[in-house]
Amino acid sequence: MHIHKLEKIWLTFGITMLVAFLVILGISTFAFGLEPPSHSHTIDPEKVRETAPFDNPGLRMVGDGEYEAVMTAYAFGYDSGDHPLTVPAGSTVEFVVTTPDVVHGFQIPGTNVNMMIVPGEVSHIKHMFNEPGEYLILCNEYCGGGHEFMHTTIVVE
Ligand code: CUA
CATH class of the missing domain: 1.20.5 (Single alpha-helices involved in coiled-coils or other helix-helix interfaces)
Known part of the structure; x- marks a missing residue:
């Protein structure tokens, strides 16, 4: 018992x-x-340029003071469509980025924006830009001979 x-x-x-x-x-x-994790889904890296939204990269307004910036990282640059990335101060921008070729970085110095861009993986990060200025977007993963020159900018007005 x-x-x-x-x-x-x-x-x-x-x-x-x-x-x-x-x-x-x-x-x-x-x-x-x-x-949500920064890698929310995957696409075929061979078909990045045919796969939405990367078939039409660029900046679009998705709400009041909210933007989405669809970008394709490649050796050695960032494709963000035909127009420069320009947003008003106080805007929140969600960067949606992938790459068709090799691993790249996506960093905006002075902010918490820092992602690794892996072929076929769609990475997202949101940032609110309060201070006007020109922000550098650069690659911080070694990706080949042009790595040091791989950068673009976003302008906050
Ligand atoms: Cu792309 Cu380094």
Whole structure:
């Protein structure tokens, strides 16, 4: 009888711990779910230029003071369409970036924008530009002979 009681206590303890573990796991999964990872989906790296939205790169307004900048990183530059990237101060810009060739970087010094751009992986990052100025966007992953020259700019007016 005594042993059975002990076993029951341990069983109850074990189940309680298991439930607590699952709850914690659930909460952390939910918490991570709220913050989407920078790599949200993948596309065929051979078909970047035929795949939306990279078939039409550039800046578009998606809301009040909110923009999306679709860009293709390549050796050795960034394709952001025909128009320069210019937004009013106070705008939030979501950069949506991929590459058809090799791993590149996407960094805006002085901000928290810093992504690794992997062929076929679509990377996203949002940033609010409060201070007017010309912001450098540069590659910080060695990608070949032209790596040091790989950069572009976004202008905040
Ligand atoms: Cu692209 Cu370094």
